[in-house]
Amino acid sequence: MKLQIAVDNADLALALEYADKIHDVIDIFECGTPLLMREGVHVIRSLKDRYPKMCVLADSKIMDGGAIETADLCEAGADIVTVLAVSDNATIAEVIEAAHAHGKLAMTDLMCVENIAARAKELVEMGIDLVAVHTGVDQQAQGRTPLGDLQQLVGAIDSKMSAVAGGVSMDTVADYVALEPGIVIAGGSLYNAVDVRSAVIEMKEELS
Numbered sequence: 001m002k003l004q005i006a007v008d009n010a011d012l013a014l015a016l017e018y019a020d021k022i023h024d025v026i027d028i029f030e031c032g033t034p035l036l037m038r039e040g041v042h043v044i045r046s047l048k049d050r051y052p053k054m055c056v057l058a059d060s061k062i063m064d065g066g067a068i069e070t071a072d073l074c075e076a077g078a079d080i081v082t083v084l085a086v087s088d089n090a091t092i093a094e095v096i097e098a099a100h101a102h103g104k105l106a107m108t109d110l111m112c113v114e115n116i117a118a119r120a121k122e123l124v125e126m127g128i129d130l131v132a133v134h135t136g137v138d139q140q141a142q143g144r145t146p147l148g149d150l151q152q153l154v155g156a157i158d159s160k161m162s163a164v165a166g167g168v169s170m171d172t173v174a175d176y177v178a179l180e181p182g183i184v185i186a187g188g189s190l191y192n193a194v195d196v197r198s199a200v201i202e203m204k205e206e207l208s
């Protein structure tokens with residue numbers, strides 16, 4: 001089981017500071033959507049220039065223009081790009097094709113998908129590499145969590161391809177670990193920690 005940190009709160013300088021602290025202990029370093037919007041694809045290039053071996057995920061949440069956006073992200077160094085599962089299949093097919101042409105992976109984010117199992121199976125058949133259930137930050141504010149969605153997902157596809165995101169913290173991580181997803185994603189609970197490196201190491205221990 002891998003741990004992915006979602007770095008949403010940072011600018012380029014802070015993202016590099018986080019990478020300096022955790023590059024050797026984190027499995028996947030996510031450039032969160034707000035960070036990508038703030039800094040553009042150059043944040044990915046800077047991270048990969050400094051830590052070429054660190055797996056960097058661009059949380060691009062692509063919705064259209066799948067080929068061009070994926071190519072830009074992969075050429076900047078992203079190892080994994082994300083596409084929204086509510087997008088048209090034509091877009092998702094372009095993302096998969098462009099990511100694979102660059103030797104990279106495509107993850108889909110099932111946020112706002114109603115039939116988790118059916119859509120996940122369909123996207124796996126199309127060739128998607130990773131499938132994430134995700135309760136967005138605005139949905140979390142309404143008291144929602146991704147636990148029920150993860151139960152549906154691991155019942156539908158190979159659990160090694162699955163990922164979960166949405167308010168995962170040390171208080172709740174055991175509930176997700178019990179369902180054995182391939183990737184656990186945590187944002188605020190890690191980057192808001194006083195000592196981010198210790199928080200990452202502590203959560204990784206829960207995953208092993």
Ligand SMILES: O=C([C@H](O)CO)[C@H](O)[C@H](O)COP(=O)(O)O
Nearest residue numbers: 006033165166167168186187188
């Ligand atoms: O993808 C995310 C969200 O849509 C903001 O861009 C977050 O990275 C994701 O929710 C994980 O962060 P936490 O919910 O703070 O763990």
